[in-house]
Amino acid sequence: EPEVTQTPSHQVTQMGQEVILRCVPISNHLYFYWYRQILGQKVEFLVSFYNNEISEKSEIFDDQFSVERPDGSNFTLKIRSTKLEDSAMYFCASSETTSKGTDTQYFGPGTRLTVL
């Protein structure tokens, strides 16, 4: 069964450094998403991406964050200058469409980002 994959599984970085989290969505899916889960808190929506553009974003997704689909398979989340509060599990997801009924989002296993 096709699945969303994410690399790395765990990333440790120093405050102020740039990180890139990578995801390979399910191949026939058209919509891509990033969510994060700070330890002990809710899973929160960050951004959705369609047709090489940001489609929706939350207030969390400020200028420090960017997303890109650099080739036909990868989808990346970049954090330009990491802060301690960026430490979280980051989940990538993809869906076929956003029409009700085919809007199911399938999640990857997550990347645990630790900022020191």
Add this chain to the structure above:
Amino acid sequence: AQSVTQLDSHVSVSEGTPVLLRCNYSSSYSPSLFWYVQHPNKGLQLLLKYTSAATLVKGINGFEAEFKKSETSFHLTKPSAHMSDAAEYFCVVSDQETGFQKLVFGTGTRLLVSP
């Protein structure tokens, strides 16, 4: 805006007994509703979804949920718990306010299963 309330942060059951995880939602539109499960150190796995067809939805591993519009509820049940069901369960809503793109998660219910 959409929201989800999971009424119990923890639920403890014995193996072989029924499971009930409660969820209430708020949406100004006709929502899509989901239950996801997260096992320790694992990602989020879809258990089941409601998208306006049958109100009783069957999912994987014997779980099911019933959409009750009048009660704005989408409770998750299973007739007989298994040790492997121990995990965190999230009730999730999306609707056309954000084009069904943004999933709004509840705070989660941790299911503990004792032998």
